[in-house]
Amino acid sequence: MRLPIVGISLGDVSGIGPEVTAGALALPRVRRALVPVVFGDGPTLERFPLFRKYARATPETLGRVTGPTVCAVTALAEKERVPGKPTREGGRAQYAYVMAAIAAARAGHVDALCTAPVSKEQISRAGIPFMGHTEVLAEAFGAEVMMLMDGPRVRIALATNHVPLSALPKLLTVEKLTEQLRLMSRELAPVVGRRPRIAVLGLNPHAGEGGLLGREEVEIISPAIRKARAAKVDAHGPVPADGLFARPDAIGYDAVLAMYHDQGLIPAKALDFERTVNVTLGLPVPRTSPDHGTAYALAGTGKASRVPMVEALLKAALLASSARRGPPRRAPGR
Known part of the structure; x- marks a missing residue:
């Protein structure tokens, strides 16, 4: 070849x-x-x-x-x-x-x-x-694209890229997250050899605590996960970011969808800065x-x-x- x-x-x-x-x-x-x-x-x-x-x-x-x-x-x-x-x-x-x-x-x-x-x-x-x-x-x-930080210990994709935090509530929608999860599943399947198992992070602390710390998990992220799963995407969450990354060698997922730039890039760079690669999906x-x-x-x-x-x-x-x-x-x- x-x-x-x-x-x-x-x-x-x-x-x-x-x-x-x-x-x-x-x-x-x-x-x-x-x-x-x-x-x-x-x-x-x-x-x-x-x-x-x-x-x-x-x-x-x-x-x-x-x-x-x-x-x-x-x-x-x-x-x-x-x-x-x-x-x-x-x-x-x-x-x-x-x-x-x-x-x-x-x-x-x-x-x-x-x-x-x-x-x-x-x-x-x-x-x-x-x-x-x-x-x-x-x-x-x-094309509709996504940024993926592909490292030796974890792959982290971003739902939003270079935007201010104040804009996040308007940018995150059920439709957008559903399509991003489908894109991740489709693009990563040839790499992992099967449907990838994807963790979806919450936006708020503790993934919103059932709505006590924010409604985005209840009204946007969870419905998007359900719609993605109905489309045969192996998506799970919303997952609190601090808990997921606390044990980086036992994450148990092929990829993670972070809601915003620093939520994804901080752990990606901290875990392995030199060998983590920025990949554009889509x-x-x-x-x-x-x-x-x-x-x-x-x-x-x-x-x-x-x-x-x-x-x-x-x-x-x-x-x-x-x-x-x-x-x-x-x-x-x-």
Whole structure:
């Protein structure tokens, strides 16, 4: 079977994206798992001996590749690509890498996407409205998507992403949660080899205490679970978040649906920061990202760990291969 082709957007060239991408792709186990196409800045890529060995392309000339390839989207001036010193032009460039990778995926040139860290602040300073990769991907593919933090000990999906807590009561609906549970069940079944067992967290402390601490569990979350179960989704809850994560090695579920950003990301990052991968569910192609930011203070120092990028790349390759094969006969080890 041919290796999956993974399109990699380089992220902010003033951050750690270029060095952790080069470091990850230098590992034999990563090279054996995928064919990379790196979308980034030409002069920045030339700094790394590994990338100088890759075939060359531009967004206009890129097709279905046969080997490792760099796709030069920009040619930034030296002052716009200094490690640790982000610029407005660099913000515009990192957005361009994401969009070029998306275009390649839509054209069928790559089988999966892996996005190195970007800076929402720098992209916004460049005049481009940007809330995050997840929102851009949803719009680009016209898809209903979910953010899933996929770690070695727990998978946690988010019912809502980058929104203020005050907006949650209006954003959480029976219909939305039901569809998200169906999406989780459908997308994760090929990975776990069966219908995944999903825990649904409550919004309020102690999952609302039967309505004493809030009505969302009674009026929204529980009805959504019942509707999802009627649609053959193996969903359970509402479950209090503090109790579920108190024993992370004995959770007993294949995945968890959290109601808001920090409710899901705090335990995901606390349990295994380096190996937890951000996965976007609901897209026609898999998309992954390491679970960290641009880390400007580490950029160019050689101290940034490549492990999160390694995990993100391997997860993208695994998901692309799983999508081609269909559901496996049994669940692979975590």
